[in-house]
Amino acid sequence: MRAILRWAHSDLRAHRGEALFAVLASAGVIASLLLSGALLSYAVNPWQRVFNQSQGAHIWLHTRGDLDAAALTSLDEVAAISGPFRTADATVEVAGARARVVLRGMGPQPPTVARPLVTEGRWLNSATTDGRPGEIVLESTLARALWADPGETVTVTGEDGAPLSLRITGIAESAEPLYRAGQGAGVAWVLPGALERMAPTGAGQSVGLRLKDPDDTDYVVQRAVTLLGADRVDQVTNWQEAKADVGGDDRLLGQIFAAFGLAALFAAAVAISGAVRARVRGQLKDIAVLKAIGFTPGQVIRGFLVQHLGFAVLGAGLGTVATLTLGRWIPGRIGEAVVLWPEMPGHRAIVVGLPGTAVLLIGTATGLAAWRAGRVPPVPAARSALLTAAPLTLLGRRAIGLRLSPALVLGWRSAFSGRGRSLLSITRLALPVALMTVALVAWSTLDQFRSDPAQMGRAAALTVRADKPGPADDPALERALASVPGVEDAFPCVEFVALVPGQTGTITLRGMGSQARPYPHTVVEGRAPTGPDEAVAGQGLLDLLGVRVGEWVRMTVEGRPQILHIVGRGVEPDQGGRVISTSLDSLRNTAPAMRARFHALVLRPGADPREVAAAVSEATDDALEIRETPTPADRLDTPRGVIAALIAVLAFIALVELLTLISTGVRARVRDLLAMKAIGLTPRQIGAVIVTAAALRTLVSALLGTGVGAALGQWLVDEEGRSSGIGSGIAHVPSPLVLVTLVVTATAVGAAAALAPAVKTARRRLIDSASETL
Numbered sequence: 001m002r003a004i005l006r007w008a009h010s011d012l013r014a015h016r017g018e019a020l021f022a023v024l025a026s027a028g029v030i031a032s033l034l035l036s037g038a039l040l041s042y043a044v045n046p047w048q049r050v051f052n053q054s055q056g057a058h059i060w061l062h063t064r065g066d067l068d069a070a071a072l073t074s075l076d077e078v079a080a081i082s083g084p085f086r087t088a089d090a091t092v093e094v095a096g097a098r099a100r101v102v103l104r105g106m107g108p109q110p111p112t113v114a115r116p117l118v119t120e121g122r123w124l125n126s127a128t129t130d131g132r133p134g135e136i137v138l139e140s141t142l143a144r145a146l147w148a149d150p151g152e153t154v155t156v157t158g159e160d161g162a163p164l165s166l167r168i169t170g171i172a173e174s175a176e177p178l179y180r181a182g183q184g185a186g187v188a189w190v191l192p193g194a195l196e197r198m199a200p201t202g203a204g205q206s207v208g209l210r211l212k213d214p215d216d217t218d219y220v221v222q223r224a225v226t227l228l229g230a231d232r233v234d235q236v237t238n239w240q241e242a243k244a245d246v247g248g249d250d251r252l253l254g255q256i257f258a259a260f261g262l263a264a265l266f267a268a269a270v271a272i273s274g275a276v277r278a279r280v281r282g283q284l285k286d287i288a289v290l291k292a293i294g295f296t297p298g299q300v301i302r303g304f305l306v307q308h309l310g311f312a313v314l315g316a317g318l319g320t321v322a323t324l325t326l327g328r329w330i331p332g333r334i335g336e337a338v339v340l341w342p343e344m345p346g347h348r349a350i351v352v353g354l355p356g357t358a359v360l361l362i363g364t365a366t367g368l369a370a371w372r373a374g375r376v377p378p379v380p381a382a383r384s385a386l387l388t389a390a391p392l393t394l395l396g397r398r399a400i401g402l403r404l405s406p407a408l409v410l411g412w413r414s415a416f417s418g419r420g421r422s423l424l425s426i427t428r429l430a431l432p433v434a435l436m437t438v439a440l441v442a443w444s445t446l447d448q449f450r451s452d453p454a455q456m457g458r459a460a461a462l463t464v465r466a467d468k469p470g471p472a473d474d475p476a477l478e479r480a481l482a483s484v485p486g487v488e489d490a491f492p493c494v495e496f497v498a499l500v501p502g503q504t505g506t507i508t509l510r511g512m513g514s515q516a517r518p519y520p521h522t523v524v525e526g527r528a529p530t531g532p533d534e535a536v537a538g539q540g541l542l543d544l545l546g547v548r549v550g551e552w553v554r555m556t557v558e559g560r561p562q563i564l565h566i567v568g569r570g571v572e573p574d575q576g577g578r579v580i581s582t583s584l585d586s587l588r589n590t591a592p593a594m595r596a597r598f599h600a601l602v603l604r605p606g607a608d609p610r611e612v613a614a615a616v617s618e619a620t621d622d623a624l625e626i627r628e629t630p631t632p633a634d635r636l637d638t639p640r641g642v643i644a645a646l647i648a649v650l651a652f653i654a655l656v657e658l659l660t661l662i663s664t665g666v667r668a669r670v671r672d673l674l675a676m677k678a679i680g681l682t683p684r685q686i687g688a689v690i691v692t693a694a695a696l697r698t699l700v701s702a703l704l705g706t707g708v709g710a711a712l713g714q715w716l717v718d719e720e721g722r723s724s725g726i727g728s729g730i731a732h733v734p735s736p737l738v739l740v741t742l743v744v745t746a747t748a749v750g751a752a753a754a755l756a757p758a759v760k761t762a763r764r765r766l767i768d769s770a771s772e773t774l
Helices: 002-014 016-044 046-054 069-073 140-146 192-198 214-228 239-281 284-292 297-329 333-343 347-374 394-401 406-416 419-451 475-482 539-545 584-588 609-619 637-668 670-678 683-724 736-753 755-763
Strands: 059-064 078-094 097-105 117-121 134-139 153-158 163-173 186-190 204-211 233-238 462-466 487-499 506-512 523-526 534-537 552-557 560-570 579-582 598-603 624-628
Touching: 002 297, 016 297, 016 333, 016 347, 016 637, 046 117, 046 239, 046 333, 059 214, 069 078, 069 204, 069 214, 078 140, 078 192, 097 140, 097 192, 134 140, 134 192, 140 163, 140 186, 140 624, 163 192, 186 192, 204 214, 214 233, 214 239, 233 239, 239 419, 239 637, 284 297, 297 333, 297 347, 333 347, 419 637, 419 683, 419 736, 462 609, 475 487, 475 598, 475 609, 487 584, 506 552, 506 584, 539 560, 539 579, 560 579, 598 609, 609 624, 637 683, 637 736, 683 736, 683 755, 736 755
Parallel strands: 097 186, 134 163, 506 579, 534 560
Antiparallel strands: 059 204, 059 233, 078 097, 078 153, 078 204, 097 624, 117 163, 134 186, 153 163, 462 598, 462 624, 487 506, 487 552, 487 598, 523 560, 534 579, 552 560
8 A cells, every 4th residue: 555655645646737727627617517516406496595584583473452562472493583673464566566464563674584675776765855755665576576676656556545655775676485476465564654654543553573493383373373462363384385386487498407406427437537547548658567576456546546536526525615614705695506505405415425426436437547557568559550440531532622721621530540549539529519509409499488478378468457347348348448559359267266176286277368269379389279169288187187288188167067178288387287278169058147357468579567567558548457468587687697607607617628628639649740740840830730620520519419409408307397397398408609609619619629639739849759659
């Protein structure tokens, strides 16, 4: 063992540059993967992120009248409380959009526990200016539903009907259940004075409880309700409900990002292992010397394992320490993600497991390379006695006959002379390029939700409902809606909760449009419904009922049976895809008195939903409640940042692989460079041959990677869509311009990375020595 350590030490001193590259490459890849993991946790756990940042409350109690906060503080399981805060029910309206809210009175200094996180604008200010309206801060999902931005003025109407104008000063996030139009009230914060003007009497109170142990939630709820009196508690919400409400929206993204992370880890292990194998191949002469002086094959294997596992462990340790200590100083969302990461679920598993898995994979590859090193004979055969390259191909001879540049011809020959090794190196370099293309497919698909929601099951950008029943079915209303600038068509609609056969579950049944004016469903399989009793269903409904397109299904709607013929499958982002849509005429066949309950507005291309909503409100004298159709695009900013980070990590892995291939190729072709010099090539031409070979090999790898990655990415996204209930057919491959840009950029980087080795090799004095012959 002492001899092995002495040799490893002397080898390290003789090859300091290669050792430093191996350690830094491992550290850089591990740090990149850890940063990507931190950003992934940040993206797919939005509720946990907000809860940790705001020191959120595990329980919110909403009561009538005053409550005894001291009694709640005395509970042993309660670590801290937030409030109590006075509350009042109200309606907020802005630009024709309306929503029910619970106004919560807070001072200019937010509480320490359950603190609203201001993401836009600022918090409430007690200083008021004469003539200006009061201030209000809206919860983020409520603001999104109202299309409200800081600086706008909203009209708040209390239960007594007296309106009050308030100016939006900020948008804030809260670790409470999200606001969903028609399913409950949102949250808004105002100063106590404004709340007093809205509800001078009869206001309720809310208090948040932060627990020492979240598992005590149910027990604390029981004790708190008993202390306050069950007759005084209106509503109780807990952290499990809020987390489930938010977390369900990101299951698909979590699965996609987890697959990307595992693939990036595999690509990183392949790249680092390739560098290890290249270093072993470059030391064949040293291995032969060790064998000649008495080293056994087992000692050679153990020597390489000790040395390269040491490099891997040192690199993984440096990358991990650098990420955990310096990552918080990275500006932007990545630094914020690193700060919050220790409190996120799965943090310890990723910090320990990811570097450990990478070291294990590197150790496996090192073991294989070391085993080959152990089989090197003490006196290796001379290279000159072996055929080192294939004969010049017919294409090469024709290229010489056409008097093409020698650098191009010899560069092509150098890049693809050894078929087995060339294919392996191209495949290794194509792997991270393919994964980058898969990430671009995911990016393009997410972008499609924003740029073309009609292709993602969101043909109607707005829905309008009458304040009172009746006018929604008025033909004059339909004509008024269709005449609004920017509105292409207005479709009468109804929506019911229906029971599936056996009454073991519920689905959503929609009647949209008519047979004369069918609603423009996004159909990816089969066809759109055109006849009576024809319908289009989501993938989640087909999986739930175990049926396929072309079959008939039976359901129960408000006590009456409804039988529909599924003629198509559409992209359905709502309710996990458990939605079936038919025409309003088909539903009226079994219920002739059925009337439309709302209208879906399909806008003209380029129309702004906010401007159209304001125009609809003005045209109907504010008699309608106007809502924007929610889309997954509302939550795409963070996922797009994660994808960008993954692409950067994969680009770094590809660069490590590229540098390894270039150095290996130059080392293996030294005698070929001697031959080029002998036939009259200048140093500049020799350097051009090296650059051309690297560029051509990178070009082929990029073409292979983009082709395979585009097909693989489309399949993966469609499979994830199918498993989530949205349905396949949502994948969107990037435009040819983006793919061509990726190929050109990769080729240019390959040529640029070969410049330094090419200049160094061209300037070096090449001699035919025994060290180059053996």
